[in-house]
Amino acid sequence: MVLTVRDLAVTRGGLAILEGVSFDLKAGEALVLRGPNGIGKTTLLRSVAGLQPPEGGTVTGAEDQIAYAAHSDGLKAMLSVTENLKFWASVFGLSDIESALVAFDLTELRNRMAGTLSAGQKRRLGLARLMVTGRPIWVLDEPTVSLDAASVALFAEAVRAHLQQGGSALMATHIDLGLDEARVLDLTPFKAAPRTRQMDEAFL
């Protein structure tokens, strides 16, 4: 078991939105989170990635294992494609960026400034960053936003390769990636019941 989530409860803006979420993620497995807007997919992923402490429940196995990709790609406009990737690779203690450039079809753009890329190209660069982290668990928040069909196929191929190497992926997406091995978890049943919060929490 790579990642175990038990009875997780998360809040957004002080309001409980999800509770009782439990799932396991094994090596070589992908889990797709579904649910309507505002259900708490992003908040759940941030909690799993350790950016936000959960309100309740436990996440085990996440420590230093997760490569997180959110809505914004963390690219610097005034650095070239290669420099952006090299930076993230060296932050994670790696140096090889070639396979990531090839996997996301960025080799021709390698010397362009990231600020001059189109939205889809930026997204591809942001996703290529995952490959240079060397982390086994990819936590992805809407990874296919602004990607065209061909790029989505590239991305699905990269995820498949990652799974075959024993990695795993947890992602929130509405698009069918054509990953047959991916399980789907619908978050709608875990919506937190409305409740009044205790007064003293406002002063803590």
Next chain:
Amino acid sequence: MRALLLRDLMLAIRAGGGFGLGLAFFLIVTVLVPFGVGPQTELLSRIAPGILWIGALLACLLSLDRILALDWEDGSLDLLATAPLPMEGIVTIKALAHWITTGLPLVLAAPVLGVLLSLPIPAYQWVVISLAVGTPALSVIGTFGAALTVGLKRGGLLMSLLVLPLYVPTLIFGAEVARRGAEGLTVQTPLLLLAGISFGVIALLPFASAAVLRINLR
């Protein structure tokens, strides 16, 4: 860590980076003050150490909100927080990069600009020494202020209000070193206090900055 420092320095000197902003502001202040004071060389040389210190402090303040806000906006800060770097290390590197791009040029420019303020000859070395010892504290305290206000829209005003009182001790002892140096008095006490402030904040504030940054990233 080294990669982060190199990236911040590279970003600072690329187009649109913050390098030179503080230096230009410092230059403007020291050029304009003699016009404002009028042709009284004696008065000017008396206030020169203080003006240089205030100019350096405000120049530092000018670029503080860039320390973390840019990384917050493009999502890098979230990704750095999940990277295998300790948050304390990240804020320390950020402060160091800010000092190299803002504080260090001010230290080097101060003796040149001192000429414009007819700074007394014995004061030159003490202005440089006091700025060299004091500006790291300005960067570290400023990073703490930036961490407190990261994610707030137009957080710059709030940050200035939070940071300015924390800057006062550094300013008092820094300017005192320069002033006493200009008058040929002994500078040991204020210099030691200034160094104490710098070392104290460098040792302690990164932990506070990292803690508030973790809360702000939620």
